[in-house]
Amino acid sequence: MSSTTQTRASKFSLSMLINDTRYRSTTFQVIALIGLIFAMGYLVSNLLSNLADAGLNISWRFFGETAGYDINQMPIEYNNQMSHGRASLVGAVNTLIVAFLACVSATILGVVAGVLRLSNNWVVSKLMAIYVEAFRNVPVLIWILIIFLVMSNVLPQPREFRGDAAASSMWFDMVAFTNRGVYIPRLVLDDLGWVVFAAFGLSIIGVFAFRRYARNLLFNTGRLIPTFLPSIGILIIPTVLVYFALGSPIGLENPALKGFNFKGGLHLRLSLIALWFALAIYTGAFIAENVRAGIQAISYGQTEAAAALGMRPGRIMSLIILPQALRVIVPPLISQYLNITKNSSLAIAVGYMDITGTLGGITLNQTGRAIECILVLMLFYLVISLSISAIMNVYNNAMKLKER
Amino acid sequence: MKKTVFLGALTVAGLAAGLVSAGTLDDVKARGKLNCGVTTGVPGFAEPDANGVWQGFDVAVCRAVAAAVLGDNMAVEFVPTTGKTRFTALASGEIDLLARNTTWTMSRDVDLKFEFVGVNYYDGQGFMVPASLGVSSAAELDGATVCIQTGTTTELNLADFFRANGISYEPVPIETGSEAAQLFLAGSCDVYTTDRSALAAQRANFPNPDDYVVLPDVVSKEPLGPLVRHGDNDWGDIARWTLNALITAEELGVTSDNIAEMSAGTNNPEINRLLGSEGTLGEMLGLDAEWAKRAIMSGGNYGEVFESNIGAATNIGLSRGLNAQWKDGGLIYSPPFR
Numbered sequence: 001m002s003s004t005t006q007t008r009a010s011k012f013s014l015s016m017l018i019n020d021t022r023y024r025s026t027t028f029q030v031i032a033l034i035g036l037i038f039a040m041g042y043l044v045s046n047l048l049s050n051l052a053d054a055g056l057n058i059s060w061r062f063f064g065e066t067a068g069y070d071i072n073q074m075p076i077e078y079n080n081q082m083s084h085g086r087a088s089l090v091g092a093v094n095t096l097i098v099a100f101l102a103c104v105s106a107t108i109l110g111v112v113a114g115v116l117r118l119s120n121n122w123v124v125s126k127l128m129a130i131y132v133e134a135f136r137n138v139p140v141l142i143w144i145l146i147i148f149l150v151m152s153n154v155l156p157q158p159r160e161f162r163g164d165a166a167a168s169s170m171w172f173d174m175v176a177f178t179n180r181g182v183y184i185p186r187l188v189l190d191d192l193g194w195v196v197f198a199a200f201g202l203s204i205i206g207v208f209a210f211r212r213y214a215r216n217l218l219f220n221t222g223r224l225i226p227t228f229l230p231s232i233g234i235l236i237i238p239t240v241l242v243y244f245a246l247g248s249p250i251g252l253e254n255p256a257l258k259g260f261n262f263k264g265g266l267h268l269r270l271s272l273i274a275l276w277f278a279l280a281i282y283t284g285a286f287i288a289e290n291v292r293a294g295i296q297a298i299s300y301g302q303t304e305a306a307a308a309l310g311m312r313p314g315r316i317m318s319l320i321i322l323p324q325a326l327r328v329i330v331p332p333l334i335s336q337y338l339n340i341t342k343n344s345s346l347a348i349a350v351g352y353m354d355i356t357g358t359l360g361g362i363t364l365n366q367t368g369r370a371i372e373c374i375l376v377l378m379l380f381y382l383v384i385s386l387s388i389s390a391i392m393n394v395y396n397n398a399m400k401l402k403e404r
Numbered sequence: 405m406k407k408t409v410f411l412g413a414l415t416v417a418g419l420a421a422g423l424v425s426a427g428t429l430d431d432v433k434a435r436g437k438l439n440c441g442v443t444t445g446v447p448g449f450a451e452p453d454a455n456g457v458w459q460g461f462d463v464a465v466c467r468a469v470a471a472a473v474l475g476d477n478m479a480v481e482f483v484p485t486t487g488k489t490r491f492t493a494l495a496s497g498e499i500d501l502l503a504r505n506t507t508w509t510m511s512r513d514v515d516l517k518f519e520f521v522g523v524n525y526y527d528g529q530g531f532m533v534p535a536s537l538g539v540s541s542a543a544e545l546d547g548a549t550v551c552i553q554t555g556t557t558t559e560l561n562l563a564d565f566f567r568a569n570g571i572s573y574e575p576v577p578i579e580t581g582s583e584a585a586q587l588f589l590a591g592s593c594d595v596y597t598t599d600r601s602a603l604a605a606q607r608a609n610f611p612n613p614d615d616y617v618v619l620p621d622v623v624s625k626e627p628l629g630p631l632v633r634h635g636d637n638d639w640g641d642i643a644r645w646t647l648n649a650l651i652t653a654e655e656l657g658v659t660s661d662n663i664a665e666m667s668a669g670t671n672n673p674e675i676n677r678l679l680g681s682e683g684t685l686g687e688m689l690g691l692d693a694e695w696a697k698r699a700i701m702s703g704g705n706y707g708e709v710f711e712s713n714i715g716a717a718t719n720i721g722l723s724r725g726l727n728a729q730w731k732d733g734g735l736i737y738s739p740p741f742r
């Protein structure tokens with residue numbers, strides 16, 4: 001062994017880097033890498049020297065300076081005396097909020113539409129086909145604007161809710177649809193309110209535990225126990241009991257018209273709704289196609305085989321088809337989630353104050369620090385996208401076909 | 405997308421450096437066109453007419469500069485900019501001159517590195533509300549929803565005003581003036597706030613102007629004027645003295661009607677220096693002797709430009725107020741042509 005290595009090593013000559021196929025590709029890769037580093041280095045030094053020539057410099061001080069502008073949707077404490085850094089953070093949280101809402105609703109919409117598109121009911125499947133084609137073939141920016149403009153022009157102004165013979169009225173005195181957004185009741189927690197939430201959280205874990213137990217029971221003994229009603233029971237009953245046992249520690253605060261606007265309750269601004277719905281229905285159409293593709297990837301023979309064994313359609317779907325289909329569905333789903341997050345930067349079109357609106361918009365404009373702002377903005381989207389990919393990959397690995 | 409932004413930023417930086425050193429006057433002459441940044445459309449100030457020809461009070465500044473430099477007041481490429489895009493457009497060299505009701509502030513001058521060449525309209529920020537709201541002063545606006553254009557001084561003044569008065573508001577940030585007007589008309593906001601001149605201009609073009617009132621409060625100083633990049637003082641001088649020529653022409657009674665006759669020579673030496681029949685002022689700027697004559701003939705003197713675009717006879721109906729000549733008690737004042 002060692003002698004062969006030695007002979008090889010002794011035979012090595014520089015020309016082999018090019019001529020020997022064992023080394024050639026590495027050689028070229030190294031050359032390309034060096035070239036790339038130089039190119040990037042050139043661009044960056046060019047940028048810096050041009051900035052210096054123009055009398056501009058890179059500085060991050062503005063992040064600590066007073067922002068001076070107000071933001072309407074403030075999920076975290078903010079006022080115009082706080083810093084640009086804080087304003088950017090508010091924007092970042094707003095981005096995450098709309099991205100999260102849109103991902104969840106797009107998934108629900110996509111799964112429902114994707115499954116229904118394969119329905120045997122002609123009307124239902126055609127309706128879903130129309131939904132998919134209509135929504136995925138019109139740019140999402142157009143959907144955002146359509147929803148925004150329709151809502152701002154069709155829905156009543158808050159003023160129209162005023163007076164005895166008001167032109168508009170609230171739903172059950174709880175929900176108001178106005179052209180400034182939708183006002184809904186807000187949960188107000190008393191001191192012990194969190195206990196109810198904790199109980200609910202535990203119930204959710206309980207449901208999963210129960211389902212796992214039922215599944216193991218099925219696989220081990222072949223005994224099938226009902227899961228649907230017990231799950232709902234586990235989910236609701238303890239929470240309700242805790243709620244009343246503690247003397248209703250959670251109340252509702254209804255919105256009410258005061259002055260120019262509704263006060264109290266939760267204000268879902270028009271900009272949030274337009275962005276959220278548009279992203280959800282647009283991306284939902286793509287997810288529907290992924291779901292359909294995933295289901296169709298499982299050969300129909302499996303369905304027939306399961307049916308021959310006497311399984312009912314619902315169980316065939318949940319036990320045979322979906323677990324396998326998920327392998328096909330999840331990877332493209334990741335990229336849809338990434339799309340939602342990145343497309344949420346279209347927020348600016350309707351004045352939703354996401355991070356592109358605060359850091360990449362007002363802050364950039366008021367401070368003139370374009371390069372710094374854009375760099376941070378890129379970093380933000382990069383980190384968020386990579387995190388989503390990482391989380392979804394963990395899930396994907398867990399769902400992978402386990403070969404035995 | 406991210407990569408393009410980055411490369412874009414690199415090119416922007418590269419361009420900015422390239423253009424500053426080149427000399428804007430030579431660039432404009434070589435191009436045969438002046439690239440002038442204007443609004444995306446504010447009636448009376450800058451808006452394309454039915455034939456697609458840009459018209460307005462700010463547009464007139466672009467045209468006057470083009471006439472002075474290129475001898476043709478139509479040799480202007482108008483670049484519509486929003487409150488947010490205007491400074492990038494100017495810094496990157498996409499435009500040579502920005503004439504877009506832009507407020508002269510210290511940070512824009514010093515930190516953003518622009519050179520304001522003068523003031524063509526002394527303004528202040530105001531508030532417009534539907535008359536039916538029954539509001540008579542801005543202090544009554546507690547809790548109101550306010551439409552504002554992002555990237556403007558308006559945005560910052562608004563925050564200051566409400567904070568100083570200890571009242572709250574809900575901002576609705578919007579990109580362009582026309583979108584803001586749309587939302588305001590639809591009642592998505594109770595209040596629309598911006599420079600009072602722009603409020604008057606937009607109100608005049610509402611379907612029912614009388615249903616809306618501009619509140620008497622003026623909450624800021626907004627000296628609006630044209631600006632250029634830092635670093636090319638010769639070009640800044642041309643823009644500054646073109647504006648001054650229009651102002652001086654009004655002061656000295658030079659109008660588009662009598663300018664042909666006056667340019668042959670008068671017994672007022674300053675008029676002669678202005679119109680080029682005496683002295684070498686044009687040469688000092690790197691232009692010919694008749695530069696100011698052409699600038700004035702482009703749309704008339706300052707007063708004529710004002711009256712024909714936004715003055716009392718137009719539907720916008722602004723009175724001269726602060727923008728009267730200093731002799732008439734206003735602030736419009738040009739240094740002497742000497």
Ligand SMILES: N[C@@H](CCC(=O)N[C@@H](CS)C(=O)NCC(=O)O)C(=O)O
Pocket residue numbers: 442443444445446485486487504505506507553555556557558579580581582598599602603626628
């Ligand atoms: N003077 C202020 C505000 C300028 C401004 O944006 N005014 C609005 C008034 S409507 C405008 O010109 N909008 C036209 C547009 O969006 O294109 C500033 O310089 O920041």
